[in-house]
Amino acid sequence: MSKKVCKGFAMEELLKSYFIQAGYYVARGVPFVYEGFDVTDIDLWLYSRASSATRNVTIVDVKNKKTPQAIERIFWAKGLAQAVKADNVIIATTDQRKEVKDFGKDLNVLVLDGVFLSKLSRTESELTRLSDEEFISLIDMYNLGKIDGDWKGQVLKSKSLLARGLTFDTCNKWLEVSRFFAEQILTKPSQLEVALRCFYYTLSLLAIGVDYLLRELSFVDNVERTEKLAEGFTYGSKGKSGLNKMLGLSLSLVEQFAEEGPSIARQVKSKISDEFESLPTQIIAEYFSKGEVARTLFNTAKELELYAMSKEFRPHTESSLETRALIGCLLDFWSIDRKAFSSSIVVV
Known part of the structure; x- marks a missing residue:
């Protein structure tokens, strides 16, 4: 090709x-x-x-x-x-x-x-290795890719986030896109190779983003590192205080101008807070806070990118233990059954 x-x-x-x-x-x-x-x-x-x-x-x-x-x-x-x-x-x-x-x-x-x-x-x-043009050409071969979530657009937008800087906001977006492609792996068996390539590529971006964030947490203890990662994956770059400030500004208008404004504002704030706190971000925070994970994450990112771009495609079942562990952890975070996921790629 x-x-x-x-x-x-x-x-x-x-x-x-x-x-x-x-x-x-x-x-x-x-x-x-x-x-x-x-x-x-x-x-x-x-x-x-x-x-x-x-x-x-x-x-x-x-x-x-x-x-x-x-x-x-x-x-x-x-x-x-x-x-x-x-x-x-x-x-x-x-x-x-x-x-x-x-x-x-x-x-x-x-x-x-x-x-x-x-x-x-x-x-x-x-x-x-595939050139970038060959990689995009593979994605374009899926005729329904544009209307089925815009596969090419999601990959290109994910890549463009690198220019915005490596933050919790960009990492959370890569988490979202990686989950999209994980779900496509389960539901689009006819496009399995392309879905896996896109999954590996967006995961490699996530691994780079988290590796960058860990540089500022390298000298704090494991408990504090886990807490900061959990807060970032839950609330984004501004953290919980930033979210509360934004909610306060928005809901103050509801309090002023809506009938029964204060009551509605309290209900909305409580529901939003509950939604955020119910996110299982502790799973990935604990994983990324491990010293052995932090030390190998950069190499894991390079390996994932290689799996995405190799001309002779191979699934990650042949990859390093670190790469398989990362994918397993994220499947748990997304509530995707590991066995079902593994079974779906056996045919590659």
């Missing part, structure tokens, strides 16, 4: 393969959306884990053209990095002028010039 890509995209795939081999988690073509407007795509989004308390997000701007305008791209990429809160910027350009590298160094931008790009070659990793 070879899908030809244009020259610029081919270079992006080469660089993606290079950075994966270097140990990064890599996402290609990350949409950057601002206030509903599609601004641009981040050519490559890189994530690395240096230690229990250190993470790094790098964006790569790739220009494989005869007139790459490298100096201008340095300005552009620096601004984009600030907008998406990236730590570092890399420019990959066919330009070989020394002045370009010097200018990049002055602005703390690493320039991979034409000399470097000319030495890139197709690696074994690239030959065994």
